[in-house]
Amino acid sequence: MLLRNSLHISHELVSKAVCQGDIVVDATMGNGNDTLFLSKLVGEKGRVYAFDIQQLALEATEKKLIEANLRKNVSLILDGHQNIDKYVTEKIKAVMFNLGYLPKGDHNIGTKAETTIAAINKCLELLQTGGIIMIVVYYGGDSGFLEKDAVMEYVETIDWRCYSVLVHEFVNQVNCPPIAICIEKLPYK
């Protein structure tokens, strides 16, 4: 199958953008799947900053990293991604957002439009040229539509002279399949 789901597309694009030794961010750690993926991609010389507001997420992620022997190059941060500038000062190559709530967790503790947009805005500043922000937007069901609508509206306003924004969306599927948004920082003209 050539047209794969948004999660697959997000991993494919991040794999293409990121090299060993890069500094990257997992903005929504959750159960740590993306943190693990990023840790492997950047290798021992790189660094992953991973954020979540739930202690549960940090514990699940730490366990996963230790089991895979990938703990050393990861900073696990118990704070909202909207505060990223308190922890990350270096230029970053990629950021991954998985919006929504922790699978099998509390559906009330999901990402929110205001903090998500604040974080994306700060990440735009931190991004290296050629770096990407990858956002997988889960919506519908318990997540509702507010965050998805606000994020879609916001990314359309990003300056086209500095960033390209691509939206990957299946328009003929049922049950609100996740949308993948990729923002790439362009070289200065």
Ligand SMILES: C[S@@+](CC[C@H](N)C(=O)[O-])C[C@H]1O[C@@H](n2cnc3c(N)ncnc32)[C@H](O)[C@@H]1O
């Ligand atoms: C869909 S889950 C992430 C799934 C994760 N990528 C994985 O591989 O399991 C979304 C996560 O975002 C977290 N979250 C919600 N608001 C946040 C915020 N302001 N900053 C950081 N994480 C947040 C939730 O606690 C939840 O764990």
